[in-house]
Amino acid sequence: FSLTKLINVANSELADSLGNLASRCCGTALNPLQEFPALQPAEFTQLLQGEHAALLVEYVEALPEICYTHYKNYQFYKAVDAVIKVLHVANLFFETTKPWELRKNPEKQKELDVILHVTMETLRICGIVLQPIIPEMSKKLLDKLQIGSNCRSWQHCETPSWRLKGAIYETKHIQSGKFVLFQRIYEKKAKVERQVQVEKKKAQKKKVSV
DSSP states (O other): OOHHHHHHHIIIIIIIIIIIHHHHHHSTTTOTTOEEOOOOHHHHHHHTTSHHHHHHHHHHHHHHHHHHHHHHTTOHHHHHHHHHHHHHHHHHHHHHHOHHHHTTOGGGHHHHHHHHHHHHHHHHHHHHHTTTTOHHHHHHHHHHTTOOGGGOSGGGTSSOGGGOTTOOOOOEEOOOSOOOSOOOHHHHHHHHHHHHHHHHHHHHHHHHHO
């Protein structure tokens, strides 16, 4: 498994699939009030009429049990693959529902809210599931969604919000401010290389002055 392939996988799956999805649904363009919107039951039922929404809900509901089995068998890579599949479906769902179009029409706010809710709930569950693999990134994601530290154990990912009986659907605020979940590896490498060049120039100047 080459370093180049590892970097490509990290960039495409973490930066694009997970990071970009989180940035888009949490960004001020679609979410100016910086909220984890309440789940609107009627709009959620309507949303499920769509093929991609129904598929995403199915995948999210199955994910915890699938990953628990993989972790139990020490097959961590399979758990990661399962999460990646969910993220691919989530991104397809996000693209096909076109929340940026709904944002233009105030009368479509409830429809937009349910798309944001389902997307954020997917990210919440993926964040908890990924804690054994990428703890720092998972923490950053869950912090952004304002998920309490006492609500991050495995039991908290087993039941998605839309399956909670008698739950009170309340809008909650997310963490405000610029959010970059994952910086592409080549960008970090470039910064390090630039810093090395700066240090070399400083060292050369010192030699000349001496």
